[in-house]
Amino acid sequence: MTELQAAVNDGLIMTWRNLKRVPRIPELAIFAILQSIMFVVLFAYVFGGAIPLPGGGSYREYLMPGIYIQTLGFASITTAIAITDDMAKGLIDRFRSLPMARSAVLSGRTVSDVIYNAGILVVLMLSGLAVGWRVHGSVGEFLLAVALMLFFILAMAWIGVLIGLLVPSVEVAQQLGFLILFPLTFVSNAFVPTSTLPSWLRPVAEWNPFSALTAATRDLFGNPNPFTSGFPGDHPFLLSILWTVALIVVFAPLAVWKYRSIDR
Amino acid sequence: MAAVEAEGLVKVYRSRKSEVRALDGVDLEVREGTVLGLLGPNGAGKTTTVRILATLLKPNAGSARVAGFDVLREAQSVRKAIGLSGQYAAVDENLTGRENLWMFGRLYHLTSREARVRADELLERFLLDEAADRVAKTYSGGMRRRLDLAAALIGRPRVLFLDEPTTGLDPRGRLGMWDVIRTQVREGATLLLTTQYLEEADELANEIAVVDKGRIIARGTSDQLKSQVGGERIEVVAHEPADLARAAQLIAPGGTATTEEHTRRITIAADGGAAHLVDVVRRLGEAGIRIDDIALRRPTLDDVFLTLTGHAAEELPAEEEAA
Numbered sequence: 001m002t003e004l005q006a007a008v009n010d011g012l013i014m015t016w017r018n019l020k021r022v023p024r025i026p027e028l029a030i031f032a033i034l035q036s037i038m039f040v041v042l043f044a045y046v047f048g049g050a051i052p053l054p055g056g057g058s059y060r061e062y063l064m065p066g067i068y069i070q071t072l073g074f075a076s077i078t079t080a081i082a083i084t085d086d087m088a089k090g091l092i093d094r095f096r097s098l099p100m101a102r103s104a105v106l107s108g109r110t111v112s113d114v115i116y117n118a119g120i121l122v123v124l125m126l127s128g129l130a131v132g133w134r135v136h137g138s139v140g141e142f143l144l145a146v147a148l149m150l151f152f153i154l155a156m157a158w159i160g161v162l163i164g165l166l167v168p169s170v171e172v173a174q175q176l177g178f179l180i181l182f183p184l185t186f187v188s189n190a191f192v193p194t195s196t197l198p199s200w201l202r203p204v205a206e207w208n209p210f211s212a213l214t215a216a217t218r219d220l221f222g223n224p225n226p227f228t229s230g231f232p233g234d235h236p237f238l239l240s241i242l243w244t245v246a247l248i249v250v251f252a253p254l255a256v257w258k259y260r261s262i263d264r
Numbered sequence: 265m266a267a268v269e270a271e272g273l274v275k276v277y278r279s280r281k282s283e284v285r286a287l288d289g290v291d292l293e294v295r296e297g298t299v300l301g302l303l304g305p306n307g308a309g310k311t312t313t314v315r316i317l318a319t320l321l322k323p324n325a326g327s328a329r330v331a332g333f334d335v336l337r338e339a340q341s342v343r344k345a346i347g348l349s350g351q352y353a354a355v356d357e358n359l360t361g362r363e364n365l366w367m368f369g370r371l372y373h374l375t376s377r378e379a380r381v382r383a384d385e386l387l388e389r390f391l392l393d394e395a396a397d398r399v400a401k402t403y404s405g406g407m408r409r410r411l412d413l414a415a416a417l418i419g420r421p422r423v424l425f426l427d428e429p430t431t432g433l434d435p436r437g438r439l440g441m442w443d444v445i446r447t448q449v450r451e452g453a454t455l456l457l458t459t460q461y462l463e464e465a466d467e468l469a470n471e472i473a474v475v476d477k478g479r480i481i482a483r484g485t486s487d488q489l490k491s492q493v494g495g496e497r498i499e500v501v502a503h504e505p506a507d508l509a510r511a512a513q514l515i516a517p518g519g520t521a522t523t524e525e526h527t528r529r530i531t532i533a534a535d536g537g538a539a540h541l542v543d544v545v546r547r548l549g550e551a552g553i554r555i556d557d558i559a560l561r562r563p564t565l566d567d568v569f570l571t572l573t574g575h576a577a578e579e580l581p582a583e584e585e586a587a
Contacts, residue, residue: 001373013370021358024399090354094415097318099343100371263322 007101014108057224064133066190076160077177083164136222145220155247209243268294273326288478301469310458347416372419386414406437503554
């Protein structure tokens with residue numbers, strides 16, 4: 001077996017192993033979906049009525065892409081927890097003692113998390129349709145939006161891997177993940193138009209990668225997108241790609257470096 | 265030929281507050297087809313040694329070869345030749361026993377078919393065939409350890425590392441584990457085993473190396489070690505602390521008894537086994553010394569440690585436990 005064959009073979013086996021646990025711990029997927037649905041209910045039915053959209057349009061259609069991106073962002077916590085759990089239980093040690101490709105533990109983790117979260121996304125989109133979210137763009141635009149979101153999951157998974165390798169326990173992974181993701185997802189355009197924010201906070205929200213992704217997918221789905229002008233408002237798709245690439249370029253090598261230095 | 269050889273292994277764990285010298289120059293050798301028992305208390309450096317030999321950890325100094333390959337420069341070749349079963353049973357608890365073994369087999373780069381056949385074979389041998397299709401989460405401690413050992417054997421390793429294979433198991437689990445390890449040994453496996461129990465090393469190993477504070481402080485067969493420690497001993501617990509000195513003089517006239525004031529315990533070497541015990545009871549009875557307890561005891565790890573180092577095995581500071 002060549003090195004490349006081994007990397008693919010072992011990565012696929014790790015992916016298989018990671019996905020195998022999804023139906024065996026159904027709580028994980030169920031809670032991830034319920035949490036998102038809770039946000040949908042909260043914003044669509046509780047706060048939504050008080051949030052006017054500049055330029056009009058359906059708030060629920062505005063909301064759903066924000067929910068998708070938020071959910072995919074929070075998915076990095078799931079990744080972190082899985083890695084921390086494998087470390088704590090000694091599984092990572094076992095894998096490191098095997099003649100398998102060194103890349104497989106992390107590649108298997110990130111690939112399986114992209115597949116897993118794609119599944120979560122499908123369920124969320126169906127719930128979106130149920131509360132009145134509609135796609136007005138073309139099939140091509142729809143597929144482009146989905147591809148962009150899958151690419152974003154990959155970036156979030158790499159961040160999750162790094163967090164998982166850095167923290168000592170599952171509890172810390174969870175706390176730290178929430179601490180990072182809550183402000184990132186809320187100081188964004190996911191739930192409210194950034195024009196309602198105080199002027200000092202507005203640039204933060206506008207340049208936030210979560211805002212870029214949300215705005216880009218809103219555009220592609222043909223949902224209301226009252227974004228302010230300036231580069232982030234004019235080029236959300238370009239900014240999304242730049243952000244996602246930048247996150248992967250920064251976090252994937254850091255995670256790989258951290259993984260390789262476990263033997264110190 | 266040596267299947268495992270290590271020279272001058274040093275490992276220092278640094279944290280912000282302290283520096284723990286987990287290994288302070290460990291040399292060891294395991295010949296092909298033999299079993300070396302690495303005996304020592306928690307924190308002595310046993311696990312660190314195994315982790316270095318299994319390529320999981322880099323030493324700060326020293327070198328080691330496993331199955332003829334350098335653990336630092338030829339780590340991947342070492343990994344092909346070894347099986348590791350750790351102190352914390354590292355199987356995936358969300359996979360079934362069969363799935364675990366298949367996965368580890370595939371990661372040793374067996375074909376899917378080979379991995380399946382080998383998994384069936386090991387499940388049967390380790391009495392896991394009935395539980396094979398249940399997730400490992402539902403296994404008992406003993407079953408988990410057996411599955412863990414099976415996972416270590418799936419690639420037919422030339423050298424097997426077992427890190428405290430029976431720690432935390434109940435007596436029945438321990439005996440079951442000894443059974444499967446003994447089978448491996450009979451079939452000619454080269455094995456490095458760490459343990460806190462002299463009895464276990466005695467039971468399974470050809471040769472024992474005693475580790476303390478990151479160094480090998482003694483090595484030899486179990487008989488050699490025991491003769492160093494002095495074989496069986498008699499322990500007497502006196503009722504009155506005031507009687508201790510007189511009793512010690514009475515049962516060990518040469519002044520060879522060890523006396524512990526606070527437990528009122530006198531320990532002497534037992535050279536005549538049960539007859540000696542009867543003699544001690546008689547002497548104490550005739551002198552009218554009341555005793556609370558008397559027993560004939562085989563040497564334990566504590567005795568080995570007391571003799572070799574002058575301190576008991578569990579006296580190590582707590583912070584070293586983690587290492």
